[in-house]
Amino acid sequence: xxxxxxxxxxxxxxxxxxxxxxxxxxxxxxxxxxxxxxxxxxxxxxxxxxxxxxxxxxxxxxxxxxxxxxxxxxxxxxxxxxxxxxxxxxxxxxxxxxxxxxxxxxxxxxxxxxxxxxxxxxxxxxxxxxxxxxxxxxxxxxxxxxxxxxxxxxxxxxxxxxxxxxxxxxxxxxxxxxxxxxxxxxxxxxxxxxxxxxxxxxxxxxxxxxxxxxxxxxxxxxxxxxxxxxxxxxxxxxxxxxxxxxxxxxxxxxxxxxxxxxxxxxxxxxxxxxxxxxxxxxxxxxxxxxxxxxxxxxxxxxxxxx
Amino acid sequence: xxxxxxxxxxxxxxxxxxxxxxxxxxxxxxxxxxxxxxxxxxxxxxxxxxxxxxxxxxxxxxxxxxxxxxxxxxxxxxxxxxxxxxxxxxxxxxxxxxxxxxxxxxxxxxxxxxxxxxxxxxxxxxxxxxxxxxxxxxxxxxxxxxxxxxxxxxxxxxxxxxxxxxxxxxxxxxxxxxxxxxxxxxxxxxxxxxxxxxxxxxxxxxxxxxxxxxxxxxxxxxxxxxxxxxxxxxxxxxxxxxxxxxxxxxxxxxxxxxxxxxxxxxxxxxxxxxxxxxxxxxxxxxxxxxxxxxxxxxxxxxxxxx
Numbered sequence: 001x002x003x004x005x006x007x008x009x010x011x012x013x014x015x016x017x018x019x020x021x022x023x024x025x026x027x028x029x030x031x032x033x034x035x036x037x038x039x040x041x042x043x044x045x046x047x048x049x050x051x052x053x054x055x056x057x058x059x060x061x062x063x064x065x066x067x068x069x070x071x072x073x074x075x076x077x078x079x080x081x082x083x084x085x086x087x088x089x090x091x092x093x094x095x096x097x098x099x100x101x102x103x104x105x106x107x108x109x110x111x112x113x114x115x116x117x118x119x120x121x122x123x124x125x126x127x128x129x130x131x132x133x134x135x136x137x138x139x140x141x142x143x144x145x146x147x148x149x150x151x152x153x154x155x156x157x158x159x160x161x162x163x164x165x166x167x168x169x170x171x172x173x174x175x176x177x178x179x180x181x182x183x184x185x186x187x188x189x190x191x192x193x194x195x196x197x198x199x200x201x202x203x204x205x206x207x208x209x210x211x212x213x214x215x216x217x218x219x220x221x222x223x224x225x226x227x228x229x230x231x232x233x234x235x236x237x238x239x240x241x242x243x244x245x246x247x248x249x250x251x252x253x254x255x256x257x258x259x260x261x262x263x264x265x266x267x268x269x270x271x272x273x274x275x276x277x278x279x280x281x282x283x284x285x286x287x288x289x290x291x292x293x294x295x296x297x298x299x300x301x302x303x304x305x306x
Numbered sequence: 307x308x309x310x311x312x313x314x315x316x317x318x319x320x321x322x323x324x325x326x327x328x329x330x331x332x333x334x335x336x337x338x339x340x341x342x343x344x345x346x347x348x349x350x351x352x353x354x355x356x357x358x359x360x361x362x363x364x365x366x367x368x369x370x371x372x373x374x375x376x377x378x379x380x381x382x383x384x385x386x387x388x389x390x391x392x393x394x395x396x397x398x399x400x401x402x403x404x405x406x407x408x409x410x411x412x413x414x415x416x417x418x419x420x421x422x423x424x425x426x427x428x429x430x431x432x433x434x435x436x437x438x439x440x441x442x443x444x445x446x447x448x449x450x451x452x453x454x455x456x457x458x459x460x461x462x463x464x465x466x467x468x469x470x471x472x473x474x475x476x477x478x479x480x481x482x483x484x485x486x487x488x489x490x491x492x493x494x495x496x497x498x499x500x501x502x503x504x505x506x507x508x509x510x511x512x513x514x515x516x517x518x519x520x521x522x523x524x525x526x527x528x529x530x531x532x533x534x535x536x537x538x539x540x541x542x543x544x545x546x547x548x549x550x551x552x553x554x555x556x557x558x559x560x561x562x563x564x565x566x567x568x569x570x571x572x573x574x575x576x577x578x579x580x581x582x583x584x585x586x587x588x589x590x591x592x593x594x595x596x597x598x599x600x601x602x603x604x605x606x607x608x609x610x611x612x
Binding site: 021023024036040041042043045046071073074076077078079080083084087105106107108109110111112113115116118119124126127128129131133142143144145146147148149151167170172173174175176177178179181182183184186189192193196 | 327329330342346347348349351352377379380382383384385386387389390393411412413414415416417418419421422424425430432433434435437439448449450451452453454455457473476478479480481482483484485487488489490492495498499502
């Protein structure tokens with residue numbers, strides 16, 4: 001199962017997923033100047049710039065990490081050219097042996113959720129003809145609409161060996177507005193959601209003891225993450241909020257399970273924008289090497305607490 | 307303000323929004339056969355079929371209704387060709403004077419939410435050059451991540467006179483899983499979310515007394531909708547769940563406000579798929595006329611309770 005291969009890859013490399021969330025302001029000038037000169041200030045140029053940037057990063061670090069997580073919003077803002085780049089990035093990363101987590105946070109019901117599933121982890125058929133498309137291995141989804149907003153994805157998870165990470169407790173400050181509301185049993189809402197996700201994932205537990213239906217649990221709430229770890233022993237965690245958002249290796253101490261890790265920690269700007277910090281290189285042409293150094297440094301920071 | 311023009315359009319027509327959620331199985335054969343013959347079983351063919359179908363519906367009913375609501379998932383499953391059709395549908399509908407509610411239910415934070423906002427209600431700039439794109443007037447968004455998942459859209463709402471409909475109590479059965487959880491004060495979560503949405507919308511109240519930051523409140527929960535109506539007097543409601551999902555005009559009696567309505571009710575398949583019911587026509591070439599009849603019938607059904 002996919003979740004087992006993700007865990008095995010993590011065991012061989014590190015519990016790190018690199019977020020591919022390109023912004024033009026975070027791409028080296030040498031890439032931008034050439035492509036803007038050739039294609040003008042167009043969405044197509046932005047898309048080509050992002051792909052060149054992502055490819056450089058993937059080529060340099062794919063053997064150090066198990067997975068990448070492209071954030072679809074960064075591509076979607078450049079329209080269909082941007083979304084073509086999102087698909088191309090997924091295909092390229094998978095071709096390099098990486099597991100791809102599409103960070104799409106979709107949430108809808110019935111036929112609508114089925115359509116999102118087809119778009120992102122399924123198989124498109126038109127009039128009985130299969131259409132080639134770049135599907136992600138996992139996608140993130142939003143649970144606010146309840147089980148009938150999750151169930152439509154499960155058929156594709158089964159048919160094509162895919163998985164989900166369902167938002168439970170996110171890393172942002174405002175997550176408290178709704179997720180931390182206390183229920184009548186004294187528990188916060190995110191624990192109730194965690195219990196639901198755990199239950200929904202039961203039929204998808206693989207040989208390593210974790211379900212293909214995982215949870216998003218932020219690194220910025222160490223105690224809450226540790227509680228959720230105990231509450232959800234068979235749920236694999238995708239952990240945002242490390243690095244640029246403030247989480248450190250120390251914050252994650254309550255999160256890990258022995259041997260299998262039980263979680264994979266995302267860093268986006270902290271890795272892909274490492275060249276801009278000046279810490280690893282003064283030469284923007286070495287942006288991918290700087291990303292490599294940042295991965296090794298992150299691995300070290302996480303390593304102390306596993 | 308946009309919200310005022312929506313209300314004025316409703317007063318002149320009906321509190322009805324027609325969902326443009328095309329499925330190949332719900333498009334007449336005469337449209338499909340010709341385009342599939344010309345373009346093969348491709349996403350480009352599906353996109354052309356959807357646009358031809360949508361255009362027929364819009365041409366026939368645009369004077370009877372204030373707004374349409376394309377569901378992006380139905381387009382997104384056909385990849386970039388599908389999304390180009392989504393944008394083309396928005397542009398066409400706006401050109402016909404309709405308010406367009408992009409049903410995208412996105413939910414993310416900070417720079418990511420800003421990117422979604424740029425994509426769907428904002429203005430894309432690349433290297434200082436403005437890029438033409440089809441933005442919707444309103445979009446639907448998911449509040450699970452809290453205020454910092456809503457705030458990034460507000461700048462574009464202000465700058466470009468746009469609006470949001472935030473999910474509060476959705477029409478599906480599973481909405482109970484999370485939205486109905488009782489909090490320590492004895493109120494269900496959706497009421498707490500409703501209060502937040504009402505507060506977030508305060509700076510956006512227009513001359514007709516309603517905010518450009520509206521709420522999604524399902525037609526399938528009449529009592530809960532009536533409670534929310536009282537709790538959120540300045541929040542305009544987008545109401546799914548009428549027709550195919552089971553809601554009737556009678557279920558909506560507690561929802562309306564005098565004169566301004568305070569809500570707009572969506573029907574998708576009930577209108578666009580009306581020709582398939584056999585009730586209005588036996589000729590699929592009259593699918594748009596059947597949609598027109600279905601709008602008039604819906605107006606009548608709603609009319610009895612306003």
